[in-house]
Amino acid sequence: MIFIQKEITLKSRSKGIYLITSEIISEIPEIINIRVGIANIFLKHTSASLSINENASPEVRVDMDNFLDKLVPNEKYFLHNYEGEDDMPAHIKTSLIGNSLTIPITDGRLNLGTWQGIYLCEHRIHSHRRKVVITLIGTE
Amino acid sequence: MIFIQKEITLKSRSKGIYLITSEIISEIPEIINIRVGIANIFLKHTSASLSINENASPEVRVDMDNFLDKLVPNEKYFLHNYEGEDDMPAHIKTSLIGNSLTIPITDGRLNLGTWQGIYLCEHRIHSHRRKVVITLIGTE
Amino acid sequence: MIFIQKEITLKSRSKGIYLITSEIISEIPEIINIRVGIANIFLKHTSASLSINENASPEVRVDMDNFLDKLVPNEKYFLHNYEGEDDMPAHIKTSLIGNSLTIPITDGRLNLGTWQGIYLCEHRIHSHRRKVVITLIGTE
Numbered sequence: 363m364i365f366i367q368k369e370i371t372l373k374s375r376s377k378g379i380y381l382i383t384s385e386i387i388s389e390i391p392e393i394i395n396i397r398v399g400i401a402n403i404f405l406k407h408t409s410a411s412l413s414i415n416e417n418a419s420p421e422v423r424v425d426m427d428n429f430l431d432k433l434v435p436n437e438k439y440f441l442h443n444y445e446g447e448d449d450m451p452a453h454i455k456t457s458l459i460g461n462s463l464t465i466p467i468t469d470g471r472l473n474l475g476t477w478q479g480i481y482l483c484e485h486r487i488h489s490h491r492r493k494v495v496i497t498l499i500g501t502e
Numbered sequence: 503m504i505f506i507q508k509e510i511t512l513k514s515r516s517k518g519i520y521l522i523t524s525e526i527i528s529e530i531p532e533i534i535n536i537r538v539g540i541a542n543i544f545l546k547h548t549s550a551s552l553s554i555n556e557n558a559s560p561e562v563r564v565d566m567d568n569f570l571d572k573l574v575p576n577e578k579y580f581l582h583n584y585e586g587e588d589d590m591p592a593h594i595k596t597s598l599i600g601n602s603l604t605i606p607i608t609d610g611r612l613n614l615g616t617w618q619g620i621y622l623c624e625h626r627i628h629s630h631r632r633k634v635v636i637t638l639i640g641t642e
Numbered sequence: 643m644i645f646i647q648k649e650i651t652l653k654s655r656s657k658g659i660y661l662i663t664s665e666i667i668s669e670i671p672e673i674i675n676i677r678v679g680i681a682n683i684f685l686k687h688t689s690a691s692l693s694i695n696e697n698a699s700p701e702v703r704v705d706m707d708n709f710l711d712k713l714v715p716n717e718k719y720f721l722h723n724y725e726g727e728d729d730m731p732a733h734i735k736t737s738l739i740g741n742s743l744t745i746p747i748t749d750g751r752l753n754l755g756t757w758q759g760i761y762l763c764e765h766r767i768h769s770h771r772r773k774v775v776i777t778l779i780g781t782e
Contacts, residue, residue: 506678544744548694
């Protein structure tokens with residue numbers, strides 16, 4: 363049985379959707395020893411989210427960010443707006459997308475599909491440094 | 503290796519979004535023995551959901567509930583409405599938010615961010631008692 | 643400790659929402675040996691998703707598919723549309739619904755609620771054969 367856990371800090375980013383697969387993988391070289399298992403990737407925040415989606419076309423990420431802005435505008439009836447127009451929309455987008463991924467590990471690698479990549483969705487306008495806890499559970 | 507699992511019943515609640523972090527934690531004192539692992543929290547229902555979001559301002563929960571009502575109205579074209587106007591919207595909100603959380607365990611505690619709490623999102627108008635299965639997997 | 647992992651290919655399906663609980667369970671007879679654990683079900687694609695929802699009324703699945711079409715139309719401003727009108731909406735629906743489920747295992751069975759079933763949400767118009775990685779982690 364192998365249990366590996368580490369908390370990392372991602373590069374600072376302003377609003378947008380970013381492909382962070384290689385940034386995550388570079389932090390977990392120990393995965394090479396796991397033949398079968400799972401990786402949990404957990405974002406410790408409430409105004410950014412994690413998702414798995416298309417890893418090739420940057421246009422998918424632009425379209426998705428624009429769509430989320432249209433889907434979750436800053437409604438007039440929002441009570442919680444201390445931190446500006448992006449405050450409450452960021453919280454709602456986070457609950458819609460989610461902040462945790464569980465991915466199978468197979469033969470020492472994240473077993474993602476050919477076109478799958480890990481997205482960090484930063485929902486705040488200004489740059490934030492986001493913390494992620496990665497937990498690997500598996501067997502040799 | 504430690505495997506702990508228990509099924510609990512949450513307090514009865516009517517429509518709204520509720521912070522249940524302490525209600526969950528109080529049910530799993532055994533977590534103190536787990537140095538590294540994960541906790542899976544699974545809601546056994548199709549018209550309520552679980553999420554992780556802001557734990558301080560109650561206004562976030564009010565805004566989120568109101569927004570979900572606007573996002574998922576009771577559409578005229580819905581075929582499934584046996585149980586009233588909140589029936590099909592509750593099912594859809596559940597698939598958008600999700601009914602399962604996987605959270606890292608570190609040094610005997612759920613490793614949540616400073617501002618993160620566990621939300622029960624009750625999507626039905628009338629009170630329901632919801633069952634949750636908590637599974638802890640870890641190592642000393 | 644038991645680790646079981648297998649990659650399966652689901653039946654080919656065109657756009658719609660399908661109950662695949664029995665198709666999944668038939669692939670993992672080994673679950674009978676797990677007293678306590680979790681099952682991770684991971685879809686290796688970016689234009690289809692997995693969810694848990696109502697297992698009885700087929701109308702829930704029709705309503706949900708129709709609602710998702712209304713929620714995520716093919717916006718004029720989308721840049722990514724190489725593969726047709728269902729291309730970018732399929733990616734967005736996938737991030738909203740998610741592509742991975744983690745379900746508790748109890749006494750040799752998936753511990754789903756009475757009304758819960760596993761949904762494959764196929765967001766592309768034409769038929770696709772979707773691959774799923776199932777990982778079971780548990781103890782006897």
